Amino acid sequence: MSRRTPTGPALTRRALLQRTLLGAAALGLTGCDRLSENESVVRLLGCAETLNLRAQRLLAGRESLAVEYPASMISPVFRPNGTVDPQTALYRQLAANDFSDWRLSVGGLVQTPLELSLDTLRTMPARTQITRHDCVEGWSAIGQWTGPVLGDILEQAGVHRSARYVVFHCMDQLDGAHDYYESIDMVEAFHPQTLLAHSLNGEPLPVGNGAPLRLRVERQLGYKMAKYLKGITLVEHFDDIQGGKGGYWEDRGYTWYAGI
Amino acid sequence: MPQHASDQNSTRRLRHRLPVRAWHWINLWCLIVLLLSGLQIFNAHPALYWGSASSFDAPWLEMYAMRGADGSVHGITALGPWQFTTTGFLGYSDESVRGFPAWATLPSYQFLSMGRIWHFFFAWLFAISGALFVLYTLLTGHFRRNFWLDGRDWRGLGHDVIEHLKLRFHAHSGKYNSLQKLSYLGVVFVALPLMIVTGLCMSPTINAAAPWLLDLFGGRQSARSIHFITAFSLVLFAVVHVAMVLLSNPLRQLRAMITGRVPRSPSSSDQESSS
Numbered sequence: 092m093s094r095r096t097p098t099g100p101a102l103t104r105r106a107l108l109q110r111t112l113l114g115a116a117a118l119g120l121t122g123c124d125r126l127s128e129n130e131s132v133v134r135l136l137g138c139a140e141t142l143n144l145r146a147q148r149l150l151a152g153r154e155s156l157a158v159e160y161p162a163s164m165i166s167p168v169f170r171p172n173g174t175v176d177p178q179t180a181l182y183r184q185l186a187a188n189d190f191s192d193w194r195l196s197v198g199g200l201v202q203t204p205l206e207l208s209l210d211t212l213r214t215m216p217a218r219t220q221i222t223r224h225d226c227v228e229g230w231s232a233i234g235q236w237t238g239p240v241l242g243d244i245l246e247q248a249g250v251h252r253s254a255r256y257v258v259f260h261c262m263d264q265l266d267g268a269h270d271y272y273e274s275i276d277m278v279e280a281f282h283p284q285t286l287l288a289h290s291l292n293g294e295p296l297p298v299g300n301g302a303p304l305r306l307r308v309e310r311q312l313g314y315k316m317a318k319y320l321k322g323i324t325l326v327e328h329f330d331d332i333q334g335g336k337g338g339y340w341e342d343r344g345y346t347w348y349a350g351i
Numbered sequence: 352m353p354q355h356a357s358d359q360n361s362t363r364r365l366r367h368r369l370p371v372r373a374w375h376w377i378n379l380w381c382l383i384v385l386l387l388s389g390l391q392i393f394n395a396h397p398a399l400y401w402g403s404a405s406s407f408d409a410p411w412l413e414m415y416a417m418r419g420a421d422g423s424v425h426g427i428t429a430l431g432p433w434q435f436t437t438t439g440f441l442g443y444s445d446e447s448v449r450g451f452p453a454w455a456t457l458p459s460y461q462f463l464s465m466g467r468i469w470h471f472f473f474a475w476l477f478a479i480s481g482a483l484f485v486l487y488t489l490l491t492g493h494f495r496r497n498f499w500l501d502g503r504d505w506r507g508l509g510h511d512v513i514e515h516l517k518l519r520f521h522a523h524s525g526k527y528n529s530l531q532k533l534s535y536l537g538v539v540f541v542a543l544p545l546m547i548v549t550g551l552c553m554s555p556t557i558n559a560a561a562p563w564l565l566d567l568f569g570g571r572q573s574a575r576s577i578h579f580i581t582a583f584s585l586v587l588f589a590v591v592h593v594a595m596v597l598l599s600n601p602l603r604q605l606r607a608m609i610t611g612r613v614p615r616s617p618s619s620s621d622q623e624s625s626s
Contacts, residue, residue, distance in 0.1 A: 123387075127458040127465045139471040151560035158562050166404050223403055223571060225555050227463065229396035230405040231571050310556045344464040350556030351471070
């Protein structure tokens with residue numbers, strides 16, 4: 092066996108290391124930016140979303156409840172985010188007469204499509220919960236939400252066996268061109284805390300927070316909780332809806348699973 | 352048989368075993384990506400609070416921009432009641448309003464969703480490799496040899512502190528001194544796990560699965576603050592760690608952490624091993 096000198100292989104490795112470090116420095120930020128725009132890199136990194144979903148479902152199960160807070164912890168102002176005053180013709184017109192003409196449609200893969208007025212929704216059995224809203228940006232606010240449990244409405248409509256997702260269609264357009272929309276799976280849709288909230292802190296939902304009706308999915312981040320609802324459809328897949336990624340923000344690069 | 356003498360015929364002795372070296376370099380890349388993408392995420396809302404919800408008018412740390420009387424924009428960093436002008440670095444840099452500057456975030460421009468995608472991928476890598484490393488240290492005796500402080504280490508602590516203050520290091524001996532052991536113990540078994548746990552605390556689904564964890568850290572916004580503070584304590588550790596390497600025969604240290612071996616030379620082996 093040839094006796095390896097201490098310097099020989101180490102020098103080669105050192106040279107290699109130096110070259111690697113220089114290369115990394117030269118690539119620098121532009122390299123990182125380019126990686127962030129490379130479709131294969133994004134797809135590879137995106138694998139973590141599947142891991143997040145699987146691991147969190149395993150840990151949290153179907154039924155674990157989001158933390159509910161005492162009334163004393165309600166945030167003085169529930170910060171509105173995203174659209175705060177929809178300017179679409181439909182919304183302006185419905186808002187002009189206090190949403191008395193507004194109807195929530197429930198359709199798609201259901202046995203009985205529904206058209207629910209605000210009065211109907213307000214007189215249905217409701218759940219009230221004080222929960223924390225976590226924005227994907229990092230801030231949190233606590234509010235008291237009241238509204239029918241989504242699962243009850245879905246049961247009333249009779250969900251078809253083939254339905255895998257519930258898609259929420261909204262009346263606002265953040266970019267002035269595309270209706271906001273979102274989707275959740277059946278586990279989250281039938282979660283006892285998933286509400287169609289018509290009230291915040293005991294008052295009808297303010298416009299900034301999604302009047303007349305918004306979704307609450309308490310185990311996920313804020314962008315899931317669609318405001319200004321106009322319709323719900325049950326679907327097998329969402330490939331053919333807008334950008335095909337299952338939501339307004341998802342079409343713009345955000346992960347569909349918003350549990351973390 | 353001495354633990355480092357596994358390669359008697361070679362001119363070099365084993366300093367770091369493969370799992371230690373692999374973990375060290377995987378960790379380096381994970382922590383760099385996690386830090387840069389973490390700052391990207393932080394920049395989406397560059398303010399920190401204590402408790403469950405955000406008290407928007409009273410964050411304990413906040414970075415923002417303000418237009419001065421002369422029309423120019425200043426970057427401001429507010430820490431509790433104190434305000435500092437940090438134009439060009441925090442609050443306002445590259446002619447845009449942003450917490451940390453472009454060179455410190457991944458990607459460089461404001462792109463929260465991409466920052467999150469980088470962060471979570473490397474968080475998995477970091478958590479899995481970290482868990483395997485901790486298992487390795489516990490199962491192989493690495494923990495007892497390199498992390499655990501025995502009576503002699505505790506008694507030598509004062510001496511080690513003084514030696515370090517005099518910038519006299521014995522880092523290339525086979526054994527770690529008590530200060531090294533304490534800092535590695537703190538990083539591997541406190542700071543790194545704390546990063547993972549406080550990170551998980553920011554997930555609403557994990558909050559539902561383990562509400563007690565949220566109580567442990569005093570609420571979601573507290574967990575976010577602790578995540579941020581711990582990240583900076585790790586940056587501080589990295590700075591000191593690299594400084595130590597640079598101050599104590601850097602090429603030899605670097606080679607030891609890459610190849611695992613250090614030269615067996617008369618001036619370094621026996622005397623140092625006993626220090």
